[in-house]
Amino acid sequence: xxxxxxxxxxxxxxxxxxxxxxxxxxxxxxxxxxxxxxxxxxxxxxxxxxxxxxxxxxxxxxxxxxxxxxxxxxxxxxxxxxxxxxxxxxxxxxxxxxxxxxxxxxxxxxxxxxxxxxxxxxxxxxxxxxxxxxxxxxxxxxxxxxxxxxxxxxxxxxxxxxxxxxxxxxxxxxxxxxxxxxxxxxxxxxxxxxxxxxxxxxxxxxxxxxxxxxxxxxxxxxxxxxxxxxxxxxxxxxxxxxxxxxxxxxxxxxxxxxxxxxxxxxxxxxxxxxxxxxxxxxxxxxxxxxxxxxxxxxxxxxxxxxxxxxxxxxxxxxxxxxxxxxxxxxxxxxxxxxxxxxxxx
Numbered sequence: 001x002x003x004x005x006x007x008x009x010x011x012x013x014x015x016x017x018x019x020x021x022x023x024x025x026x027x028x029x030x031x032x033x034x035x036x037x038x039x040x041x042x043x044x045x046x047x048x049x050x051x052x053x054x055x056x057x058x059x060x061x062x063x064x065x066x067x068x069x070x071x072x073x074x075x076x077x078x079x080x081x082x083x084x085x086x087x088x089x090x091x092x093x094x095x096x097x098x099x100x101x102x103x104x105x106x107x108x109x110x111x112x113x114x115x116x117x118x119x120x121x122x123x124x125x126x127x128x129x130x131x132x133x134x135x136x137x138x139x140x141x142x143x144x145x146x147x148x149x150x151x152x153x154x155x156x157x158x159x160x161x162x163x164x165x166x167x168x169x170x171x172x173x174x175x176x177x178x179x180x181x182x183x184x185x186x187x188x189x190x191x192x193x194x195x196x197x198x199x200x201x202x203x204x205x206x207x208x209x210x211x212x213x214x215x216x217x218x219x220x221x222x223x224x225x226x227x228x229x230x231x232x233x234x235x236x237x238x239x240x241x242x243x244x245x246x247x248x249x250x251x252x253x254x255x256x257x258x259x260x261x262x263x264x265x266x267x268x269x270x271x272x273x274x275x276x277x278x279x280x281x282x283x284x285x286x287x288x289x290x291x292x293x294x295x296x297x298x299x300x301x302x303x304x305x306x307x308x309x310x311x312x313x314x315x316x317x318x319x320x321x322x323x324x325x326x327x328x329x330x331x332x333x334x335x336x337x338x339x340x341x342x343x344x345x
Contacts, residue, residue, distance in 0.1 A: 001283070001320040002292025002334055003312075004045040004077075004219075004242060005038050005304065007031075012246045012296035015263050020299040026060060032072045037301060041308030042324055044333040045077030047110060047199070047219070047294065059083075062110075063095045070103040077330030079108035079199055085132050089139045093146035093186050100191035105329035108197040111140060111214070113207070133206045135179045140198060140214040142180050145173040147195050148341040149185030171343040193331045194339045200239075203227075208234040215239040216336055219294045221269040228289040240291040240334055245270040247279050248298045249306035263298065271298075276310035283311075284318055291335075 006012065010022030023030055031048075038046050048065055062080020069078055080099075082092055092109065099107040113132060127135065154169035173184035197216040200207065211218045212235050220231050221244040232241055246267050250256035253274050260273045272279050283293060297303030315321040331338055 001287055001315065002240060002242060003043050003315075003321065004047055004079075004292070004294045005043050005307070006047045006049065006244070006294055006296040007034050007300060007304075008049055008296070009300075011299040011303065013248075013263050013267065013298040014265055016299045019263065020302065022300055026058070028068055031065065031069055034301065034304065035069050035073050035076060035078075037304055037308055039073050039076040041312045042321065043076060043295075043308070043312075044292075045079055045108065045330055047079045047081075049081045049110065049112070063099055066099045066107055067102050070099075070106070073106075074104075075106070075325040075328070077106045077108055077197075077333055078103055079110050079197075079330075081110035081112040083112050084136050084139050085113055085127070087139065089142035089180060090146060090182060090186070092139070093143045094188050096143075096196050097147060097186060097188040097191045100193055100196050101189070105192035105331070107191070107193075108199055108217070108330055109143075110199045110201070111136065112200075113202055129206055133210050137210055137213055138177045138179050142173070142175050142177075142182055144195055145175055145342065146182070146184055146186040147191055148339075148343055149173050150188075150190040151341045151344050152190060152194070155189060169344075173343075190341065193329050194341070197330060197334060197336055203231065205234075211239055212236050217242060217334060219244055220290075223268055223270070225270065225286060225289060232290070240336065242292045242294045243270060243286065243290045244294040244296055245272060245283075245286075246296045246298050247271070247303050247307065247311075248273045249276060249279060249303050249311070251275065253278070259299075269296075276306060276314060279307075280311050280314035280318065283315065284320060287320065 010016040010020040035046055066078045066080045096107055096109050149171045151169035154165050156163050156166055170185050173182060175182045199217045200211045200215040201219045203220055216239060218235055218239040219242045228243060248256055248260045250259055256273045272282050295307055327333055
């Protein structure tokens with residue numbers, strides 16, 4: 001069972017800011033505390049969508065955040081979101097190639113499709129949904145080509161002969177498509193993971209079609225479990241499927257119910273209100289429907305701490321989680337093979 005955790009703002013519940021300990025503005029110490037807690041529980045990845053404030057008023061740049069959090073962690077994966085509607089593939093590839101090296105192979109790209117405000121990108125036209133999806137597919141394809149433009153054996157560091165690299169293993173990509181013309185190669189070494197995992201979330205028909213073509217991991221936020229089999233079928237077998245679930249946890253059912261009542265309002269995705277024992281049982285019950293879960297704690301850090309200290313040990317007792325980290329890279333955590341460069345002979 002793959003376990004990732006999402007950390008939007010002060011928590012996944014719309015009223016989390018009234019009850020949690022999140023600061024009024026994002027701070028590095030806050031993110032570091034969340035990462036340390038999640039890594040203490042042996043979670044596979046923390047998904048940093050970078051959203052902060054009411055209605056996601058602010059969006060943090062993921063690369064500085066990932067690199068800053070690499071210093072306070074050693075095993076957990078660090079995934080950052082890029083809105084690829086108008087992002088440039090060369091910049092994405094170079095940034096995540098560096099992040100993957102600096103995190104020792106623990107980075108991932110959340111390829112997000114955001115709502116771009118008028119005037120934010122005056123150089124680019126506002127596109128139809130179909131146009132955005134076509135551009136996104138090409139963008140991700142170009143990013144992967146650039147990651148692969150340096151083969152694993154390209155860097156020689158042959159000091160006696162003064163050879164830094166083997167030119168036969170460094171490749172221009174010579175991509176020419178409807179949206180991008182990129183010669184390459186990338187001016188950064190190949191990521192340690194070969195390709196950092198690409199994560200997507202869009203459950204629309206168009207989003208699922210894009211994910212089937214381009215995603216390594218798909219995170220599904222659905223109102224009930226009946227939607228998961230259809231999503232699995234739409235994705236095919238390649239992407240790992242994680243189901244988002246929002247827990248409200250307490251020592252007793254009565255306490256959890258009281259917390260839920262105080263928070264008020266509903267959630268439009270899978271949720272659970274109850275004890276650690278009940279939540280572990282619910283995850284075990286749902287595990288045949290997906291490859292794992294994206295846990296979105298209702299209130300931070302309360303529900304994250306409950307997950308790490310009380311739920312994870314119960315999952316380990318059931319044989320659903322390892323006692324610690326078996327691998328080093330995020331691809332290893334998520335049971336994804338490391339791809340060979342597409343340009344290798």
